[in-house]
Amino acid sequence: MPTDRVTVALSAIPNTGKTTLFNRLTASNQSTGNWPGVSVERKTGRFTLGEYDVELVDLPGAYSLSPATQEERIVARYFLEDPPDVVLNLLDARNLYRGLGLTLQMAMSGLPMVVAVNMMDEARAQGLRLDLEALAEHLGVPVVGISARTGEGIPELLETLYRVIRHPETTRPPHLPCPPVLEEAVRDLTRRLERSGVVRRLNPAFVAMRMLEDPRRPESPELAQRAADWRRRIEALTHAPLAVTCAQCRFNAARGLALEVTRRHPPGPDPRSEAIDRILLHRWLGLPAFLLVMAGLFQLIYGLGTPLQDLLARGFEAGAAWIQAQGLFQSLPGWLQSFVIDGLWQGVGVVLSFFPIIVLFFVLMSLVEDSGYMARAAFLMDRLMHGLGLDGKAFINLLLGFGCNVPAVMGTRILSSPYNRIVTMLLIPFTLCSARLQVFVFLAAIFFDARTAPWVILGLYAASFAAVVGIGLVLRALRLAGRPEPFIMEIPPYRLPTPGTVLLRSWQELKDFLYRAATLILAGVIVVWLLTHLPPGEPPAGPGTWAGRLGHLLAPVFAPLGIHWQETLALLFGFIAKEIVIGALAVIYGTAELGQALAAGMTPLGALSFMVFVLLYTPCVATVAAIRAESRSWRVTLLSVTLGLTSAWLASLLVYQGGRALGLA
C-alpha cells in the first residue's frame, strides 16, 4: 500500500519534451488547477513508486528562475515558498548548453535532484555521443538518459527517482564563478539569512540569489533593503542588468560542462528540419503553404465538426420529444415543462454542441503545435500582428475564430505572454463566426436581392476584420491589457507528434470546458429563459414578459439604430447562441412567414444596422464562459462584453444614421 506522499517537481525549459514525459509518467491520472493569483495552468499528476504516492507537479516552461516572465516568477516563488521534495529536471540531449542554465540554477537550491536527458534516440541518430557519467559527476546529482517518446530509459529513471526519494541527499550546490561583487553580495546576504535563524531546506546562497533578483519579496524589510542596495551596486559596477550578469555566470559554466560531456558533435542544426523549412519558410512558397495549412485546418475542424454538431442537435430534439412524451413530464405544470425543455435541456444542448469542435480543434492544434509548425506559422505571420502588439501565433487563433469563437478563445492558452493571451481573447469575439453567418445569410436573402446579398455578406466580413484591427489598436493605445513584450521565439526542430499526447490533451481540454465553462453557460441560458417567460402567465417572449418590458425600456437606446423592440428581444436570445436570433424572431413575431413579417417592419438599412449589431455585440454565452475560464478574471470578461456592446452600438449608429444622411433609408 503506498502510504508516503512525496512531491516531485518536473522542470524544463520550453521545447524539451516535458509534456510527453509528464504524460508518460502520470498517464490519465492528472488534474489541473491554477497557480495562486495568476491565470497560468497548474498541472499535477500522480503515480505510485514502490511505497510512495508521488505527486508530480508540472512546472511552467521557464528558461530561468530570474523573474522576467510570469512563468519564471511562478517557478521561483514555488521553489521559495513550497519547495518540492525532489526536483526532476529535464534536458534536451541535442542542446545541453541551453538547458543547463536552468539545471545549474535549480541545483543551487540544494534540493535533492534527478536530471533526465531526453531525446537520446534523436541525438544518437544525429551522431551525438554524450558522457552522462561525467555530467552526473559535475552536477553532483544522478543523470539518466531517456527518450520520453519511445519510453527508453524510463524504468531506469523511475528507479533512480525511487532511490533519491528513499535516501534524499542534499545536493552539493555547484559553484559558479561570478564577478567578485556578486559573490560578495551573495556571501553577505547568506550570512544575514543564516543569522536570522530561519531553518530551511533550501541552500541559503540560493535564497540570497533570489532575493537579489527580486528584492520585493524576501524575509524582512531590513533584508529587502540590503538586497536592493547590493543590486544597485552590482548593476553600477557591471554596467548590465543583474539578470544578465547572473545568466553570464551560469552559461559560462554551462558551456564548459556541455563541451566536456559532449563526445562527438552533431553536424550542426537538424538537417531534416532545414530541408523542410527551405520550402515551408521559403520567400515565395512560405505564405501559400501557410494558407494551405490554415485552409486545411479550418476545413477539418469545421467541415468535420459542423455535421457532427448538427447530428448532436438532432439527437437533442429527439431527446426533447421523448421527454415531452413521458407521462410524468405531461403531469407537470406548463411553465415547468417549458423550463425543463427551453431552459435546462437547451442549456445542456448548448454545452454539448461544442464538444465535436473542441475535440477536433485541439487534436489539430496539438498536431500543429507539437510538430513544430506553429513556430513557423508565427514567424511567417508576425509582421501582420506586430502593429497590434501581438505575435504571429495570435493570428492563427484569430483566424480560427472565424469558424467558432469558443475553441479559438480556449486556444489562446498556447500564446506566449499574458498580454498576448488577453488581447487575443478580447479580439476573437469580433471575428464573424459561423453562427453569425447563418443569421446574416438569412437576413441578407430577405432584405437584399440576389446580386447585392453576397456583397453585404462580404462587407460584413470586411467589417469584422476592421473591428479586429480597430479594437486591437484601441486596446494597445489604452494599455488595457498591459504592455507588449519583446518577441523572441525559439524555432524548434520538426518532430512527429505522439498520438497519446495529442488525444490526452484534447480530452483534458474537453474536461476543462465541461468543468469551467458549462455552469456559466447553463446559468446564462436559464437567465434568458427566466427573462423571457416570467412573470408566469405571459406568452413566452411576449411584450408582457420581463424581457419584453426590457425591450420597451431600451427602445430609446435602439431607436437611433433603426432596431425595434422585437429585434432587441431577439438579440437577448442571441446571447445563448447567435444563430438563435432567427428562431427567436419567429417566436416573437409569432408567425411562420418570418420573412414577410420582418420586411414589413424593417428597411434594408435597418436590417443592415441590425446585422452590424449582431456582428459586434456581446459574445455568446459560451464565448463569455470560455473567456472567463481562460482569463480567470471577471474584469477581462466584463471588458469583453462592454467592448462588444459599445462598439456594436457605435457601429450600428454610424451605419444607420450615415445611411439615412446619404438618403438610403
Next chain:
Amino acid sequence: MRRQRGDRVRLSCPPVPGCRCRIRGLGRDAALAERLSRMGILPGMALEVTRVAPLGGTVELAVDPGQRLALRSGELAALDCEPLVLPLSHARLFGDRPLRVRGFAGGRALRIRMGARGLQPGTVLRLLDGASSAPRMVLAGGDPLTLGRGEARRVLVEPADAH
C-alpha cells in the same frame, strides 16, 4: 552609427540573410537583454541571420550551438553586434578594409556565374563605391568589377585580415 559609452562605436547586424555577427552587448533595452540572456544568448556568441520572413520585419537567427530563434528586426538592431560576415551589399559597414569572399548565399549556378567573373571563396577585393547598393569594386588582381544589386546581396564577404 551612434557613439556609446567610451569610444566603442555601436554596431548592429543588418537584417539580411548571410550576415554573421558577434554579440558585444545585449543593448540598452533591459527587457530584451534579460530575455535573451536567460536563453543563453550572451555577449561573445556569434549569430547569423538565416532568413527574413516573407512579409519582412521578422528575422530568423542561428545562434552558436545549433539553436534557431525568431526576432524582430527592431530588436536585432538594438543588439550591439560586431559584423563578422556581411553580404557585399552591406559591406560598407566594414569600412575601407580589404575584403575576402567567404562564400555565396545561393546554389551552384550562382557559384559558377560568380566564378566566371573572378569571384570565388578566398578572392580578395576592395570596394570602390561602397555607398551604392550595386557596388563597384577592384579585385586583388586589379580587375574592376560591378555587381547587380541582387547579386551583391548573395556574395558574402569578411575583412581580409580576419581569420
